[in-house]
Amino acid sequence: MRVMVLVKANEQTEAGVLPSEELLTAMGRYNEELVKAGIMLAGEGLHPSVKGARIQFSGDHRAVVDGPFTEVKELVAGFWLWQVKSMDEAIEWAKRCPNPTGGESVLEIRPVFEAEDFGPELTPELREQEERLRAQTRDRR
Amino acid sequence: MTANDTHRAIETVWRIESARLIAGLARLVQDVGFAEDLAQEALVAALEQWPESGVPRNPGAWLMAVGKRRAIDQFRRDERLERKVAELGHELEIQQAEADAAGDEEIGDDLLRLIFTTCHPVLSTEARVALTLRLLGGLTTDEIARAFLVPEPTIAQRIVRAKRTLASKRIPFVVPEGDEIAARLASVLEVLYLVFNEGYAATAGEDWLRPALCEDALRLGRILAELIPREPEVHGLVALMEIQASRTRTRVGPSGEPIPLLEQDRARWDQLLIRRGLVALDRAEALGGALGPYTLQAEIAACHARARTPQETNWARIAALYDVLLRLMPSPVVGLNRAVAFGMAFGPDKGLQLVDELAAEPALRTYHHLPSVRGDLLAKLGRRAEARDEFERAAALTRNGRERLLLLSRAAACADGPTAVAERPDASRT
Numbered sequence: 114m115r116v117m118v119l120v121k122a123n124e125q126t127e128a129g130v131l132p133s134e135e136l137l138t139a140m141g142r143y144n145e146e147l148v149k150a151g152i153m154l155a156g157e158g159l160h161p162s163v164k165g166a167r168i169q170f171s172g173d174h175r176a177v178v179d180g181p182f183t184e185v186k187e188l189v190a191g192f193w194l195w196q197v198k199s200m201d202e203a204i205e206w207a208k209r210c211p212n213p214t215g216g217e218s219v220l221e222i223r224p225v226f227e228a229e230d231f232g233p234e235l236t237p238e239l240r241e242q243e244e245r246l247r248a249q250t251r252d253r254r
Numbered sequence: 255m256t257a258n259d260t261h262r263a264i265e266t267v268w269r270i271e272s273a274r275l276i277a278g279l280a281r282l283v284q285d286v287g288f289a290e291d292l293a294q295e296a297l298v299a300a301l302e303q304w305p306e307s308g309v310p311r312n313p314g315a316w317l318m319a320v321g322k323r324r325a326i327d328q329f330r331r332d333e334r335l336e337r338k339v340a341e342l343g344h345e346l347e348i349q350q351a352e353a354d355a356a357g358d359e360e361i362g363d364d365l366l367r368l369i370f371t372t373c374h375p376v377l378s379t380e381a382r383v384a385l386t387l388r389l390l391g392g393l394t395t396d397e398i399a400r401a402f403l404v405p406e407p408t409i410a411q412r413i414v415r416a417k418r419t420l421a422s423k424r425i426p427f428v429v430p431e432g433d434e435i436a437a438r439l440a441s442v443l444e445v446l447y448l449v450f451n452e453g454y455a456a457t458a459g460e461d462w463l464r465p466a467l468c469e470d471a472l473r474l475g476r477i478l479a480e481l482i483p484r485e486p487e488v489h490g491l492v493a494l495m496e497i498q499a500s501r502t503r504t505r506v507g508p509s510g511e512p513i514p515l516l517e518q519d520r521a522r523w524d525q526l527l528i529r530r531g532l533v534a535l536d537r538a539e540a541l542g543g544a545l546g547p548y549t550l551q552a553e554i555a556a557c558h559a560r561a562r563t564p565q566e567t568n569w570a571r572i573a574a575l576y577d578v579l580l581r582l583m584p585s586p587v588v589g590l591n592r593a594v595a596f597g598m599a600f601g602p603d604k605g606l607q608l609v610d611e612l613a614a615e616p617a618l619r620t621y622h623h624l625p626s627v628r629g630d631l632l633a634k635l636g637r638r639a640e641a642r643d644e645f646e647r648a649a650a651l652t653r654n655g656r657e658r659l660l661l662l663s664r665a666a667a668c669a670d671g672p673t674a675v676a677e678r679p680d681a682s683r684t
Contacts, residue, residue, distance in 0.1 A: 151476035155526060201266040
């Protein structure tokens with residue numbers, strides 16, 4: 114299974130405070146461990162929300178809102194994508210992460226949907242339809 | 255943390271640390287079976303102590319220390335091995351002194367020693383697969399049994415016998431050097447690709463452990479690529495597996511029928527895996543030298559991965575790659591795939607010519623793809639009656655019910671005229 118691991122933002126990440134040399138080294142080593150374990154699929158840091166933008170949807174209406182966004186608790190500062198056997202494994206690896214922001218930090222782990230997740234209730238025909246819908250939605254973006 | 259939570263945490267730590275633990279202990283005691291027993295004893299100790307003391311900060315080091323102590327205890331009981339005790343005692347002190355700073359290189363070397371040992375050619379292929387999945391993949395005997403549709407006692411015996419063989423033949427716990435490396439590495443890669451293919455052939459309706467074998471193989475391949483980054487074929491194999499895995503979602507239709515590569519919905523190919531595969535391929539080629547068979551197969555897979563539509567496929571390049579591959583892997587199946595590529599690149603005449611050169615191959619006599627490919631080429635040339643015969647011949651040869659229906663419908667379509675025949679030249683691989 115795959116999981117996405119989100120590094121939640123805080124005031125420091127939003128302020129664009131660069132991580133210390135020590136943290137950078139520790140993070141580098143941690144990422145190396147993930148790669149050496151064969152579970153690292155992808156991982157990146159995100160710029161603070163001042164460089165970002167949002168699209169807000171309301172019916173047919175679209176509104177573009179530029180960052181920064183004030184509700185820091187809603188924001189994300191980085192992410193990983195890992196290939197693991199279980200949530201337990203993801204949790205164990207996440208616990209081994211050096212404190213990602215140096216302050217009060219949160220890592221949130223979310224399993225990624227795979228086709229099998231829709232379970233036996235979804236007949237092959239319905240699963241196919243689901244996939245077709247997802248593909249259409251992707252094309253529309 | 256409840257006792258149950260701790261138990262699960264311990265199990266999870268075990269799955270993460272067991273390979274390294276066994277590898278480190280095996281280097282000390284020079285016996286893979288003994289090492290696994292010691293590792294199991296360390297696990298038991300963890301199950302006894304961690305619920306009270308909590309999971310240690312460096313669980314791997316804790317387990318290793320316990321394993322080594324148990325080894326010393328065992329050797330003490332055998333007075334002839336007092337020297338070993340002294341060595342191990344010394345090791346233990348060093349270990350405790352350098353707990354967190356344990357050399358990554360040492361661990362890496364140990365894991366390499368372990369995988370070269372579990373994949374030793376003195377063992378049968380089945381034994382290599384079982385032992386590798388058990389000691390490096392961290393799969394339980396039951397999981398391996400379910401994944402390969404074999405009774406559990408059979409796998410258990412296979413593993414016991416494998417360890418016994420390694421011990422009785424006194425196989426040293428080392429990384430092969432010099433002339434030996436190529437052959438020994440080939441043995442390792444063969445095991446990994448075998449596991450991958452077992453998973454690739456499994457369908458979603460079966461036990462989920464079966465398709466999960468692809469993930470197991472990919473994970474071990476990625477680990478290996480970091481352990482011996484200067485071996486191009488390792489990156490080549492990883493690239494091949496990443497790219498093939500990228501097509502998982504599109505290979506089977508709603509009724510479970512196989513969908514050939516050229517008919518798959520490319521929008522649903524996993525782009526992350528394709529990108530990883532292409533990066534691995536770059537690493538293989540950056541190392542220079544002639545391309546090996548896995549790298550070549552990965553290159554071919556990459557040609558398809560890079561084409562946004564089947565029409566954009568660089569068939570001339572694929573044909574050239576098959577030329578080289580055939581020289582390295584002179585198998586009739588590779589020959590047939592080469593014929594398909596030539597047909598797509600240079601016209602059905604050329605393809606047919608190459609297929610006919612293979613017609614006499616005994617290995618292909620019951621291979622339904624041969625008449626199927628031939629039928630497709632004949633249909634493109636407008637030779638509909640002959641094409642129909644070939645599709646019917648192919649239908650008779652295949653054991654797969656859905657494949658048979660598809661071939662029979664292609665045979666029937668030949669009667670309707672050349673425009674009714676769909677483009678389906680791809681043999682074997684989906």
